[in-house]
Amino acid sequence: MQSSTTPTAYKILVVDDDPDIVELLEYNLRREGYTVSSAPNGRRALEMAAEVKPDIILLDVMMPQLDGIATCRLLREQPQFRDTYIIFLTARAEEFSEVAAFDAGADDFIAKPIKPRALLSRLTAYARRDRDPQPQSETIKINGLTIDRTGYAVYQGGQKIMLPKKEFELLSFLAASPHKVFGRDELLQNIWGNDVFVLARTVDVHVRKVREKVGDHHIQTIKGVGYKFNKE
Structure with missing residues (x-):
């Protein structure tokens, strides 16, 4: 995202x-000062x-x-779109579609019919989160992993592992407090924020994707409670 959080600093692609x-x-976004482009299909x-x-x-979606x-x-x-916010707008609001969207790397999911004011509120929330990032140490070295929080990269055994933004934030958040158990709601609040409405299942999807890339043993499931990072 852009460093400035004025509306005109944001470019939005409507697909x-x-x-x-x-x-x-286009009408509602431009009225708020966003720069808007559009495309009629995925290839375009x-x-x-x-x-x-x-x-x-x-x-x-469809x-x-x-x-x-x-x-x-x-x-x-594509690396240039790793940090781009992707919000799905769809008439398919069943849980399967939502899980598939987050599994693909989405940041948010909004069901149609679209309410412009609600959408604009979501965009404002993203801008606020960019403006007020949480302070954090730059690097975490734990259990064979080196987590570079400024470069959004993970290193394991000398190999660099690139994770999508939300997967990286989830891993680094858990690793920052090893052995502490976090419930799904707490993870949703800290990773996605109070202004983004997603299912608790979203956490499970992202944990699964992180495990596929860095190994199953780093994140432990605490049945009926949530997840924690294994320090050893």
């Missing part, structure tokens, strides 16, 4: 195949993202040519 929704979002979204380098992407889930995965594979 939806419904022109009425695109028009609604990839091209536009490379061109305009948006700070925020509002991404529909689209022709390339759906939103696949588009999100492809974006997250």
Whole structure:
């Protein structure tokens, strides 16, 4: 994200195949001072993202040519979009779609019909979090891992492991307090914030993805309670 948190500092890419929704979002976002681009499908979204380098992407799930889930995965594979906020906008509000969205690397999930004021409130929350980052040490070395909190990178056995932003934040948060057990609600509050409404299941998805990349033994499940980082 941009270092400034004035609305005009943020570039937003709207991706939806419904022109009425695109028009609604463009009108409300531009009125708030955002710079807005749009794309009608996932393939065009990839091209536009490379061109305009948006700070925020509002991404529909069901689209022709390339759906939103696949588009999100492809974006997250590119380093320049690792820290880009990706928010899904979709009429498919069942839990499966939400879990799939976060599994692909989404930051947030909003069900249609879209309420412009609620959406703008979410965007303001993201800006506030960028403006007021939590103080933290730069590097954590624990249990064979080196976690570089400024470079958003993890090193294990001399190998660099790149994690999407939320997966990295989850790992580093747990590693900062080894052996302390955190409940899902506490993790949601600290990683996603009070202004983002996601399911507790989202934590489970992200823990699974982190384990796939750094190993199962670093994060322990405490049945009925939550998760903790294993120091040894």
